[in-house]
Amino acid sequence: MSRKARMSRKWRIVAAVVAGFTAMSLAACGGDGEAGTDSFAVGLLLPNRTTPRWEEWDRPLIEQQLKERCPSCTVEYANAENDVANQRQQMVSMITKGVRVLILDPADTKALRSSIQEAREAGVPVVAYDRLAEGPISGFVSFNGAQVGRLQGEALLKAMADKGNGGNVVMMNGDPTTSNAAWFRRGALSVLTGEVKIIRSYDTQGWRPENAHANMSAAIAALGPDRIGGVLAANDDIAAGVISALKRARVKELPPVTGQDADLDAVQRIVKGEQYMTVYKPFGTQAAAVAAMAVALGRGEDGRDVATTTYDSPTTKNIPSVLLDPTAVTVGNIEQTLVEDGVYTIDQICIRELRPACDAAGLTR
Missing domain, CATH: 3.40.50.2300 (Response regulator)
Incomplete structure (x- = not known):
């Protein structure tokens, strides 16, 4: 089975699981009539290629979920290859290119604090994905x-x-x-x-x-x-x-x-x-949640409309968050x-x- 066919099959099966987040994101954006009426770029930064899930699952699922929620939006993608200096530069490059929101899985959760602060000062909200990042992040999506x-x-x-x-x-x-x-x-x-x-x-x-x-x-x-x-x-x-x-x-x-x-x-x-x-950890559900939050923030709306709870980092309190339940296998x-x-x-x-x-x-x- 080809990779394309595998991903198509996987997506058909996880679609039912993520439907709730689809409805949530549309509600946050004002309903079906307003969904997808604007276009902007979303930056997606993943930490490494060592762990198979990032490229095999997370990237394609997040990109597909973003496209479903905002058909005119584009995605700027970069992988840090386990190099925090590389990820810093990738963030700067994306902000320079004009992305409106960043989805960040940090290569180092502490070392990127200043870069996240710079994104905030540039008016670009950051959603921490899978790993909680320090600094003024606007949202957090992970498994508990x-x-x-x-x-x-x-x-x-x-x-x-x-x-x-x-x-x-x-x-x-x-x-x-x-x-x-x-x-x-x-x-x-x-x-x-x-x-x-x-x-x-x-x-x-x-x-x-x-x-x-x-x-x-x-x-x-x-x-x-x-x-x-x-x-x-x-x-x-x-x-x-x-x-x-x-x-x-x-x-x-x-x-x-x-x-x-x-x-x-x-x-x-x-x-x-x-x-x-x-x-x-059902990655389709996680991808749906982070896409819903990123699109809401990219449209200038409140991440708390998508969040189901809050979570504290060492630097930021009451971060709008989605914490999902894992399963032992x-x-x-x-x-x-x-x-x-x-x-x-x-x-x-x-x-x-x-x-x-x-x-x-x-x-x-």
Whole structure:
């Protein structure tokens, strides 16, 4: 199936989920009669290409949602490639070109504070997407990070109990330059504290699997694999590095490893029994919410008309926000979540070498 065909199929399935945000955005813009009557440019800035979701899901879904809400609007797109200086320049370039609103997933949530202030002074509102940015942002759209961490922690406790593993956990956190990393960690610790012992905790620069591999290798060398009962990995890239380190160390029975983002590789690792779980965040719903807020702000309207709550950053209080609910995915509910939502087909997950494992998991009949 071609990428274009896959995206078409995915969009047909998520359309029903995002209909509520479509209605919300039209109401904020004065109803169907006024929707799309003006045109302006929206800047979309994503942080890296390391995490598959940004290019595979978020960019095309946001662009499509923006086009549906404002047919005459255009999108200026840039990817920071994990370089905050690059993202600063991209923001300056977009403001110079005359974008009316920015959707920003920051490469560094603190370092872009001055750039966001400059955007505010230029009259360009900034909507923080997925990661909360410091500075005078006008809106925030994400999944509830505390709930992400709680789902990971709860799943890890269950998996460790099911395997009869000891109560020692290695925490493989995200990049500390992003606010989400601390958010996820707090959510996980709210579940794990008092139930297990955190014997090692690492930050993963750039959310890169090679850095997670190095950290996990250090943990194995210091502790020995037998003392590691489970690994709280903040996302699927980190989980990939953790699992590669465990396999390289010739650990025969892998401890339970968590993840996040429902990357295809991670789902296949779950089927194989190498990764215990991931956290699924329906990106179509998130894209719909951020597009609704960006179009409202671009039209000079109030982001609170789209927001469902407020959230505080270290620099800004009561930010109009949409915080969505994530879902835990294990081998037992892949079909009921990712397949039914059109994220992946059974054929995409169950490649030839995984057919026996998929048969055992009940994914192929």
